[in-house]
Amino acid sequence: MTFGKGCHLHLIDGSAFIFRAYHALPPLTRKTDGLPIGAVAGFCNMLFRYIEGNKGPDAPTHVAVIFDHSSKTFRNEIYPDYKANRPELPEDLRPQFPLTREATRAFNIACIETEGYEADDIIATLSCQARDAGGRVTIISSDKDLMQLIGDGVVMFDAMKNKTIDRDEVFEKFGVGPERVVDVQSLAGDSVDNVPGAPGIGIKTAALLIQEYGDLETLLARAGEIKQPKRRETLINFADQIRISHRLVSLKCDTPLDFTLESLEVRAPEPDTLLTFLNVMEFRTLTKRVADSLKVAAPLPETATPSPAAQAEAVAAPEALPFDHAAYEAVTEPEQLARWIARIRERGHVAFDTETTSLDEMRADLVGISLAVDPGHACYIPLGHRQGGGDLFASDSLVEGQMLLAEALALLKPVLEDPAILKIGQNMKYDWKIMARHGVEIAPIDDTMLMSYAMFAGLHSHGMDELSERYLNHRPIPIKELLGSGKSQITFDRVAIADAVKYAAEDADVTLRLWQLFKPQLHRARVTTVYETLERPLVPVLARMEMAGVKVDRDTLSRMSNAFAQKMAGFEAEIHDLAGGPFNVGSPKQLGEILFDRLQVPGGEKGKTGAYATGAEVLEDITTLEDSHPQGAELAARVLDWRQLSKLKSTYTDALQDHVNPDTGRVHTSYSIAGANTGRLASTDPNLQNIPVRSEEGRRIREAFVAPPGRVMVSLDYSQIELRILAHIADIPALKQAFRDGHDIHAMTASEMFNVPLDQMTSDIRRQAKAINFGVIYGISGFGLARNLRIPRAEAQGFIDRYFERFPGIRAYMDDTVAFAKAHGHVETLFGRKIHTPEISAKGPGAGFAKRAAINAPIQGTAADVIRRAMIRMPGAIAGIDARMLLQVHDELLFEVAEADVDRLIATAKEVMETASDPAVQLSVRLVVEAGRGPNWAAAH
DNA sequence: GACATCACG
DNA sequence: GACGTACGTGATGTCC
Known part of the structure; x- marks a missing residue:
């Protein structure tokens, strides 16, 4: 078939697929030999999804995947630094490149690369040829460098966002049409590809210039006419650099190719070739899906003398067995349960799950229990299913065909408490609490949610449905299907037992399969210690704290609510008066319209939804307009008063x-x-x-958190823990010395920065230094500091510069952390907790967010690890003391203690907290804990 | 259910 | 004068 009118060529940007696949997936390895294959797996999945999604009436007639051959291209001869600042390739990615080529050929798709040229040039050349021959082209990529090709039957398609990119999107991004994109890029340059462009000119300015002068050459020729002196100078002085940039960003339409368009005709995959490849890669799930799609049988997994370990894992391969709801068993007789228990004892482990009537474990009634011992081998024990209804006065009767709760518990308790039998759960804290209320303390435990958290924090959430879909390729029955939603929602005890069996046993089955998959991965991901010392042991500790609860004095709250209501009514009347009529003070929309439209207060700014912003900062600014707009200032002030009370009343009292x-x-x-x-x-x-x-009014709410008679509230909190950790991690001698000397850290910082002796320190200078100290922890920016301190941005930047000068280690820490995140895709706490940073290499504004989060995470995370360690050790340390740990507030622990034991508790708990990092981490800064006591939380804090 | 707002470390 | 910005959370009330 000659390529021409009616033909539709798809060009897939292979390198983009690879990088997306690499960053989207955890570092998977092939089981038999440990070969890294995460990117290949993702690549194959994307390719398969692409094929499945392009079978319709607009299917392509021709298709090719195009790769970059190597990093050196003709552009390096024009400009040696082109793409010179690219980060080093991750070492586990490079060996996957040839495999992605192999994969493409296995799918029977043309696989193209040419030495000395970028994939983009080949795509450009093929686009031109296809277009000239009268065909249509779709480029599957979202790379902005390819946008210059759009038009005349050429479009782009972003496969991730599932969205076509056409002229409109190009206009939105570059401010010009596709044909002028190159001109804008030449001026703006590109930090990612290291294209220099014109210094100080970005896309916005470049677009303006090109719009005004038509094209780049005209602009350069008439640069002398530009009014702004700086811009004019730049364009004249850097004309050569701009022309070089132009050559760098212009894609070549004449790449030499040794094949014809006709050879790219779409071909169906050869089942044998494709399945063999997928099977060798050990992509079990994909092999199966592809086989299904091709309507042939999947080949048997490779059986060439696997090692015993590999064999054990192959047995455990959770994808091996499909989910079969019909195979789940309802357990209604003691003898039947006894048989399950015998199997559990044989195995040494069991996946365990409870079904109840509520998400609130303290109010939930136990409805049933499910168990799983092997994949696909699970049961459900109905205990509390009820029927009847409508009659509000009679308690509804139990459905027939269930086990007696007492009987089931008597059989299960020895198993659940047997130290030799591992109980596996998904969010085990929930089930632990439910069972604890029935006198069973489950131990030992494993928790798949926490395993996922240890391995994948930052990549995705850790709920069961999410994990099952991601790692088992299986979508469990949604709970909504059983309970419904909204008003007509029922509780689990009203679910028919037959349905409950399928749902509940499946949950245990999924949990067991996840556990089999995750357990060996923990070690490979190097997070076993994190899981074993920071996650798993926390479950019973938190469960006991939650069950203990905190005594709250209802009457105090109720009185406060009434007082707030009265005051609010007064404010509301004033507000309506000032506004010239009644309106809903709680509606930011109405308030904005009254302030900025009716009362014409200046400075109203609308957000992206078109509504005026009326946040506290905006209102505070308006209150300063006493002279120019007294009515608005007064109104804003009253609304702020009203809002404070409204918040306290609705959310708290x-x-x-x-x-x-x-x-x-x-x-x-x-x-x-x-x-x-x-x-x-x-x-x-x-x-x-x-x-x-923080506010006096609000603090009084803590007076309602009380100790019962004869007992005392004790609060212990870490002093400046995050700054201490920063001083240690970034190794800042001045900060460490200040902590060692017990100095006021913010005053010391202020003194260092502003050259003010400590004895002449003013509260204002100290306040500024404090803001900077915190800013550093958050990944400081001039803009953010300026906003926080309400000072000009340049001044804030000056502070930051001086701070970095005085404490150069901070700069190094920030740079190193971001570099580490880029190289590894995650950052780590001192205790080895990994926090993934998938957005760290994102382009555009998202990059700033990701960087700051990456800078903050090791500090915040290390502090979190420290207090976790303290909490885990606490029950053992205070065992002989009449005290209960009740609450954790990030750097604070709240206890309820018998009066006689207060001093002992404080001494012991303080010691545990201050030495919590030992012996795993030797901090070069001492941790200090401050203690308070009193009849209520306000007094203790 | 999205958004704005505001409470905490 | 590129972009848009302090980090991490959860609960409440409007409004569609």
Whole structure:
């Protein structure tokens, strides 16, 4: 078939596929020999998905995958530094390159690369040829360097976003049409490819210039006419550099090619070739999916004398067996359960899951228990399924065909508490608490959620559905299918037992398969220690804290709510008066319109949704307009007052009352262990980690957190833990000395930076230094500091420059951390916790976010690790003391202690916290803990 | 369910 | 005068 009108050529940017695959997937290796194959696996998946997705009426007639041959091209002769600042290739990626070529050929797709040319040039050449022959072209890539090719039947397609890129997108990105993209790029340069461009000119300015003068040559010829002197000088002085840039970014349409367009005609894959390749790579799931798609049988996995270890893992290969809901068993008789228990004892481990009536473990009733011992071999024990309904007064009766709860517990308790039998769960803290309420303390445990967290923090979330889809290629039955949603939602005890068996046993099955997959990976990912010392042991500790709960005095809260309500009503009346009529003060939209439209307060700025911003900062600025706009200033001030009370009332004094457990009379939060990427805990339902303290009004809410009679609240908190860790990690002698001497760290910083002796320090200078110290931890920027201190940006930048000058180690730490993240795709805490940074090499504005997060993560994460270690050791250390650990607030632990034991508790707990990093990490800065005590949290803090 | 706002370390 | 920006969380109320 001659290539011509009616033909449609697809050109796939192979290198882009490889890099996306590499960064999207964990570092997978081939089981038999450890060959890194993550990128190849991802590449094959993407290619297969591409093929499956392009079978419709608009299917391509011709297709090719194009690769870069090597990093040296003709552009290096024009400009030796071209792409010179590219980071070194990860060492486990390079050996995968030839395999991606092999994969492309295995899929029976033309695989193209040419020495001395970039893939982009080949794509350009093929595009031109196809277009000239009258055909259409789709370039599958999102690389902006290819956008110059768009037009005349050539479009781009971003396979990740599933979105076509046409003239409009090009205009949005470059401010000019595709035919002028090269001109804009020549001026703006490109830091990623190291194209110099014109210094000080970015895409915005470049687009303006090209729009005004038409094209680059005209612009350079008439550069003398430019009004802005600096811009004019730049264009005249750097004309040569701009022309070189032009040659660098212009794609060549005349790359020598030794094949014809006709040879790219779409061919169906040869099942034998393709399946053999996939099988050799040991992509079991993909092999199966491809075989299904080609309607042939999948080949048997390679069996060439695997090592015993490999054999064991092959047995454990969770993909090997499909999920079969019909195979799950309902256990209703003691003899039946006894048989399962015998199998569990044989195996030495069991996946365990509970079904209940609520997500709140302290109120949930146990409805059933599921167990799994081998993949596909799982059961469900119904215990509390009920029927009846409508009658509000009679308690509903148990459904027939269930086991008696007491009988099941009697059989299971010895297993669940047997130190020789490992209980495997997904988010085991939940099940631990449910069983603890039935007098069973599960141990020992493994937790697949925490394994995932140890290996993949930062890459994705760690819920079961997510993990199952990602790693087992299986979508479990959604709970919504059983319970429904919204108003008509039912509780699990109303689910028919037959449905419950499928759902619940599947959960245990999935958990077991995930465990088999993850367990050996922990070691390879070098996070076994993290999992064993920072994650797993925390489960029972947190479970006990949550079950203990904290006593909250309802009456105090209720009185405060009433007082807030009264005050708010007063403010509201004033606000309506000032506004000239009633409106919903709680609606930022209405408030914005009143302030900026009706009252014409200057400076209203609309956000991306078109609404005025009315955040606290904006309102505070308006309150300073007393002279020019007294009405607006007054209104803003009252709204700020109203908002403060509204927040305190709705989020704290009202909501907290509803969280008092009727059985215990206490508030039981729940900590998520795997929620925050950095290793911090997060507190939910209610969040007890953000109880007010900064404002006097708010702090009084802590007075409602009380110790019962005869007991005392004790709070211990790390002093400046993050700055101490920074001083250690970045190795800053001045900071360390200050901590050693017990000096005021912010005053010391101020003194160093502004050359003010300590005895002449003012609170304002100290405040600025404090902001800088914190800024450093957050990955400082001139803009951010300026906003925080409300000073001009240049001044803020000056502070930062001086800070880096005085403490050069900080600069080095920041640079090293970002470089490490780019090289490895993650950063690490001192204790080896890995936090992945998949966006670190992103281009554009996202890059700043990722960098700052990468700089912050080791500091925040190390502090989180330290307090985790303290918490894990705490129960053992305070065993002889009449005290309970109740809450953790990132750098603070709150205890409830018998009056007589307070001093002993403080001494012991302080010691545990201050030495928490030992012996794993030898900190060069001492950790210091401050203690407080009192009848309530406000007094203790 | 997205967004704006604001509470904490 | 490239871009848009402090890091990490969770809960509440509007509004569509």
